[in-house]
Amino acid sequence: MGVLKFLALAAVAVAAPVEERAKKPKSFLKEVGNSTWVLGNQIWNVTQNRQYANKLFYKGSDRVGKAVGHYVSYNGAASDLNWTSAVIADSGSDWINVKFTAKEGDFHWVIYDDLPGAYQYFVNHALPTLGEFRTLWRLDNASFPRGRTNIKDGVLPALDEYRGATNVQDETWQKADGSFLTKYDWSAFVRDMDFYGVYGDEVGSWYFNPGKDYYNGDQLKQELMVHRESKTGDAVQLNMIHGTHYQALSRDVFADGKVWGPWLWYLNDGSKDDAAKRAEEEEGAWPYKWFEDKAYQSRGKIQGKLILSDGRPAAGAAVFLGDNNSNLSTLDQGKDYYYTTYADSDGKFDIHDIRTGTYALYAWGNGGKIADVTTNFTQNEVVIREGKNTNLKDLTWKVTDKKDRIFQIGDFDRKTDGFKLSGPTPFEHGRISKCPANLTYTVGTSKAADWCFGQALNGTWSIVFPVKAVPSAAKLTVSLAGFSQGTSATVLLNNVKVGNITSASLVNSQDTYRGATRAGEWRLLEFPVTKEGLKQGDNRIDVKVEKASQWRGWLWDSILLEGI
Ligand SMILES: *[C@@H]1O[C@H](CO)[C@@H](O)[C@H](O)[C@H]1NC(C)=O
Ligand SMILES: *[C@@H]1O[C@H](CO)[C@@H](O)[C@H](O)[C@H]1NC(C)=O
Ligand SMILES: *[C@@H]1O[C@H](CO)[C@@H](O)[C@H](O)[C@H]1NC(C)=O
Ligand SMILES: *[C@@H]1O[C@H](CO)[C@@H](O)[C@H](O)[C@H]1NC(C)=O
Ligand SMILES: *[C@@H]1O[C@H](CO)[C@@H](O)[C@H](O)[C@H]1NC(C)=O
Ligand SMILES: *[C@@H]1O[C@H](CO)[C@@H](O)[C@H](O)[C@H]1NC(C)=O
Ligand SMILES: *[C@@H]1O[C@H](CO)[C@@H](O)[C@H](O)[C@H]1NC(C)=O
Ligand SMILES: *[C@@H]1O[C@H](CO)[C@@H](O)[C@H](O)[C@H]1NC(C)=O
Ligand SMILES: *[C@@H]1O[C@H](CO)[C@@H](O)[C@H](O)[C@H]1NC(C)=O
Ligand SMILES: *[C@@H]1O[C@H](CO)[C@@H](O)[C@H](O)[C@H]1NC(C)=O
Numbered sequence: 001m002g003v004l005k006f007l008a009l010a011a012v013a014v015a016a017p018v019e020e021r022a023k024k025p026k027s028f029l030k031e032v033g034n035s036t037w038v039l040g041n042q043i044w045n046v047t048q049n050r051q052y053a054n055k056l057f058y059k060g061s062d063r064v065g066k067a068v069g070h071y072v073s074y075n076g077a078a079s080d081l082n083w084t085s086a087v088i089a090d091s092g093s094d095w096i097n098v099k100f101t102a103k104e105g106d107f108h109w110v111i112y113d114d115l116p117g118a119y120q121y122f123v124n125h126a127l128p129t130l131g132e133f134r135t136l137w138r139l140d141n142a143s144f145p146r147g148r149t150n151i152k153d154g155v156l157p158a159l160d161e162y163r164g165a166t167n168v169q170d171e172t173w174q175k176a177d178g179s180f181l182t183k184y185d186w187s188a189f190v191r192d193m194d195f196y197g198v199y200g201d202e203v204g205s206w207y208f209n210p211g212k213d214y215y216n217g218d219q220l221k222q223e224l225m226v227h228r229e230s231k232t233g234d235a236v237q238l239n240m241i242h243g244t245h246y247q248a249l250s251r252d253v254f255a256d257g258k259v260w261g262p263w264l265w266y267l268n269d270g271s272k273d274d275a276a277k278r279a280e281e282e283e284g285a286w287p288y289k290w291f292e293d294k295a296y297q298s299r300g301k302i303q304g305k306l307i308l309s310d311g312r313p314a315a316g317a318a319v320f321l322g323d324n325n326s327n328l329s330t331l332d333q334g335k336d337y338y339y340t341t342y343a344d345s346d347g348k349f350d351i352h353d354i355r356t357g358t359y360a361l362y363a364w365g366n367g368g369k370i371a372d373v374t375t376n377f378t379q380n381e382v383v384i385r386e387g388k389n390t391n392l393k394d395l396t397w398k399v400t401d402k403k404d405r406i407f408q409i410g411d412f413d414r415k416t417d418g419f420k421l422s423g424p425t426p427f428e429h430g431r432i433s434k435c436p437a438n439l440t441y442t443v444g445t446s447k448a449a450d451w452c453f454g455q456a457l458n459g460t461w462s463i464v465f466p467v468k469a470v471p472s473a474a475k476l477t478v479s480l481a482g483f484s485q486g487t488s489a490t491v492l493l494n495n496v497k498v499g500n501i502t503s504a505s506l507v508n509s510q511d512t513y514r515g516a517t518r519a520g521e522w523r524l525l526e527f528p529v530t531k532e533g534l535k536q537g538d539n540r541i542d543v544k545v546e547k548a549s550q551w552r553g554w555l556w557d558s559i560l561l562e563g564i
Contacts (some may be wrong), residue, residue: 084103132242207266
């Protein structure tokens with residue numbers, strides 16, 4: 001009996017070639033106690049508890065230390081997901097796919113044996129209607145003293161700096177020298193991001209989000225990326241996969257099965273060059289072939305050419321593929337998947353690797369040769385089919401007649417670009433207070449740079465403009481690149497009220513008080529002007545602020561008057 005058993009085992013051993021037996025993933029998931037697991041590979045490992053992964057071993061040390069670690073949460077810290085089980089859901093010869101289950105959905109870590117980091121994604125099952133949904137790392141601040149985004153790179157301000165300063169607003173402090181400390185300085189336009197993270201001399205922790213189609217919002221969507229936690233001092237690396245910052249409305253219902261990701265969380269020795277190189281490789285590998293998800297792999301493409309109704313090509317227009325038949329602004333859309341690009345100088349555009357489905361195509365001017373265009377383009381019922389190219393051919397975009405324009409200040413591009421103080425950086429707390437209380441712009445002699453990017457102080461901004469021939473009727477268009485409630489203005493034409501900018505008719509967005517200086521939630525206000533309101537010769541428009549709250553007001557995109 002014993003001999004037979006031995007022979008049988010030997011036969012099995014001979015049948016399985018040595019290479020195949022060796023081809024078992026070295027990456028692992030181990031349950032080490034009640035709701036505690038260790039997962040990782042030979043390079044790193046993480047200890048995951050019911051809510052927080054509070055240990056990250058990498059390069060010989062625990063890189064979480066006294067910080068909170070890794071978690072997934074929605075609508076603030078009260079809603080951190082609780083993991084009820086963990087399993088290896090799938091595996092290959094050199095990788096495992098670990099699935100953590102919470103009642104809201106499943107969080108996956110795809111761990112390759114030789115990868116310093118992991119691909120991660122979340123599959124929704126029962127998330128509530130929400131605005132904010134994120135994954136994040138709160139890491140050891142000695143290992144990760146610096147932060148890097150595509151627009152900001154430097155040492156995260158020390159916790160001591162916060163302790164010595166006066167809190168003036170949520171997450172905003174004023175130092176003795178008058179300057180401000182705020183986490184919102186570390187915000188960025190999410191769709192422009194190449195890579196970001198926190199790093200030091202020994203280690204770096206990075207996020208690469210190629211594709212970005214699971215993010216909410218359009219080209220102007222901004223989010224907080226990294227920061228110093230102002231209570232504990234943790235180095236924070238956010239992954240705001242559905243954000244609420246710098247927009248008026250973000251409340252979405254998600255279908256069971258909506259997938260965020262996969263993105264790559266990547267560890268290295270702190271080298272930004274290495275991170276940049278890896279980020280490029282990830283972008284090139286997107287959509288990931290290894291991700292065996294039918295809906296994820298089912299993609300098609302689109303092309304078209306946008307032509308303005310006056311015959312000009314829609315040069316450089318912002319193009320957005322978003323929700324079909326939606327009443328939300330392109331920035332506020334967020335339940336599904338979104339794609340962005342810009343048209344070329346001929347108005348041509350194309351987008352590849354779009355998840356199949358029914359979308360709407362939206363376009364708006366992004367300055368340059370079509371900075372005068374105030375209208376937008378929308379076409380519903382744009383169907384993307386698997387492996388197919390949806391060729392929309394020539395698309396006509398209705399615009400108003402340029403020759404009826406009486407004046408225009410600033411490019412119509414949903415951004416403050418070109419105005420005084422609009423740069424050099426797109427975020428700075430309190431910069432809006434540096435714009436003057438009173439200002440006069442004279443059409444014909446003043447330049448866009450004489451108008452300031454934002455208005456938030458009691459006072460009057462006047463536009464003096466000549467009219468040669470009074471039109472039978474006109475329209476004043478006030479385009480705001482952003483608006484925060486608390487400051488209101490009356491708009492007067494030759495001392496007669498024609499409109500207003502008020503909290504009574506515009507909902508709040510965090511734009512101006514959270515330090516956005518380039519863009520926020522775009523608003524379009526149109527005020528009719530009668531023939532009697534205008535006169536031949538010099539006329540004057542006043543934007544008169546009569547109620548002001550500190551740091552609250554609006555970002556200017558453009559203001560223009562045209563005959564209709
Ligand atoms: C496991 O932990 C949970 C929550 O911390 C607790 O309610 C439960 O009693 C624990 N179970 C065991 C077997 O220790
Ligand atoms: C995790 O890494 C640490 C440090 O390298 C090591 O001591 C520990 O054994 C690892 N844990 C597992 C479960 O492999
Ligand atoms: C997770 O559990 C904690 C502690 O029991 C609880 O406070 C929290 O609300 C739970 N999170 C969710 C999303 O239910
Ligand atoms: C790092 O965090 C500790 C608390 O864990 C805090 O005392 C210290 O000030 C922080 N360091 C920095 C540079 O913020
Ligand atoms: C798309 O929107 C149009 C309205 O513009 C509507 O008639 C149509 O049913 C929608 N299609 C789908 C698939 O939802
Ligand atoms: C938009 O449409 C939804 C239903 O699709 C409705 O609940 C909501 O009130 C509408 N919002 C606005 C601003 O019209
Ligand atoms: C298009 O422009 C109209 C006003 O002309 C505006 O009400 C609407 O919100 C814009 N649509 C988008 C999707 O930007
Ligand atoms: C703005 O102009 C008004 C009216 O002339 C004047 O009362 C006010 O002092 C001016 N504000 C500043 C800051 O100069
Ligand atoms: C402000 O303007 C809006 C139109 O943009 C109008 O509906 C509203 O009545 C005005 N409010 C006041 C107080 O003038
Ligand atoms: C703006 O002027 C109004 C009315 O004149 C006044 O009540 C308010 O305090 C002023 N606000 C600021 C910030 O000066």
